[in-house]
Amino acid sequence: MKSRIVTAKPLVLSYNLADEKHSALEALCATENVKYRIVSPSQANEQIGFLCGFNGFKEQNSPCENPPAEECLVFSGMDRRRLDSFIRAMKTASVSVSLKAVCTPTNQAWTLYTLIGELSKEHKALNGGAAN
Numbered sequence: 723m724k725s726r727i728v729t730a731k732p733l734v735l736s737y738n739l740a741d742e743k744h745s746a747l748e749a750l751c752a753t754e755n756v757k758y759r760i761v762s763p764s765q766a767n768e769q770i771g772f773l774c775g776f777n778g779f780k781e782q783n784s785p786c787e788n789p790p791a792e793e794c795l796v797f798s799g800m801d802r803r804r805l806d807s808f809i810r811a812m813k814t815a816s817v818s819v820s821l822k823a824v825c826t827p828t829n830q831a832w833t834l835y836t837l838i839g840e841l842s843k844e845h846k847a848l849n850g851g852a853a854n
Contacts, residue, residue: 739760
């Protein structure tokens with residue numbers, strides 16, 4: 723089976739961040755030459771692939787009755803080295819977001835709502851049920 727490598731431009735999706743985190747992350751993305759996109763609670767039922775701008779995904783326009791309250795970042799189009807560098811830059815800039823994910827072939831078909839639910843479960847399991 724031949725694999726197809728798709729190169730996407732570096733992108734950070736942010737969901738439900740406080741204004742000060744949003745501003746700091748937006749500045750960091752500009753410095754790092756990474757596109758920054760804010761996802762609104764009304765878009766929580768959209769697929770990750772659509773939100774990242776991938777071909778083959780269409781807008782669902784399905785309202786989310788109970789959007790997640792957690793804050794979340796989704797990274798796309800970054801190799802391991804660039805992602806590690808970006809996370810270090812976030813720490814240096816004191817931007818902390820508990821729920822983070824990389825867009826993968828598996829999760830790009832998930833809705834943001836589903837992804838945040840999975841990340842939240844994993845975070846609670848790893849932290850003994852603690853919120854942070």
